[in-house]
Amino acid sequence: MDKLAKALVCSLSGTSVMTLSSAIMSAMIGQEFREPSQLGKLIKRLAPFISKSLCKGAGWGAHFAMGTAFSLVYTDFWEKKKLRPDGKNAVLLGLVSGVVGSLIWKATFKVHPLSPLMNYRRFYLQRIPAHVVFAIGWINQV
Numbered sequence: 001m002d003k004l005a006k007a008l009v010c011s012l013s014g015t016s017v018m019t020l021s022s023a024i025m026s027a028m029i030g031q032e033f034r035e036p037s038q039l040g041k042l043i044k045r046l047a048p049f050i051s052k053s054l055c056k057g058a059g060w061g062a063h064f065a066m067g068t069a070f071s072l073v074y075t076d077f078w079e080k081k082k083l084r085p086d087g088k089n090a091v092l093l094g095l096v097s098g099v100v101g102s103l104i105w106k107a108t109f110k111v112h113p114l115s116p117l118m119n120y121r122r123f124y125l126q127r128i129p130a131h132v133v134f135a136i137g138w139i140n141q142v
Contacts, residue, residue, distance in 0.1 A: 003079065007071040014138030015067030021133040025126055031119060033126045036060040038116070045114040066104075067134065070097055074138060090139040094132030102127040 022033040032038060040059030044052060074093060076082075083089045102124040109115040 003072070003075050007068055007075045010075065010138045010141040011064065011068040011071035013141040014071060014134040014136075015064050017137030018067070018130050018134035019063065022126065022130050025130070029122065029126075031122055033123060033130070035130075036063045039063055041116060042108070042112055042114075045112070066101075070101075070131075070134065071138060074135070085139055087136070087139065090135040091132055094135035095128060097135060098128030098131035101131050 019034060019036060022035060026033045036056065036059040038059070039062045040052075040056040043058050043062075044050065044055040047055070050058075077093070078085045083093070105127060106120075106124060109120065
């Protein structure tokens with residue numbers, strides 16, 4: 001399987017389990033952590049004339065696109081033998097990716113003219129375990 005195909009398959013797995021874990025955390029804590037939902041809301045606020053369902057679909061598309069970007073980086077690490085695809089390295093990459101993901105979200109909310117009102121600290125902190133789940137879900141497909 002070529003690098004892009006591997007990254008797409010692994011991204012689908014990792015992003016799906018990540019979104020499921022974010023949904024579980026949302027229910028437990030009472031704050032919306034689901035990435036596609038947040039992205040859909042941001043899109044809807046920028047383009048209120050677009051239907052809610054189209055914005056929701058665009059949120060999912062954007063989320064899977066970012067998952068594919070992370071997955072391409074992970075795949076590159078494995079193929080260049082910089083890291084072995086094992087549980088310990090999945091957790092390590094998940095932690096690093098969680099910090100990177102938090103910074104991306106922080107920048108997104110900062111530049112968006114109509115950012116939602118929420119507890120941002122909780123949202124950013126939740127990115128870290130969500131990305132660990134992503135990496136573990138990803139590693140299971142390698």
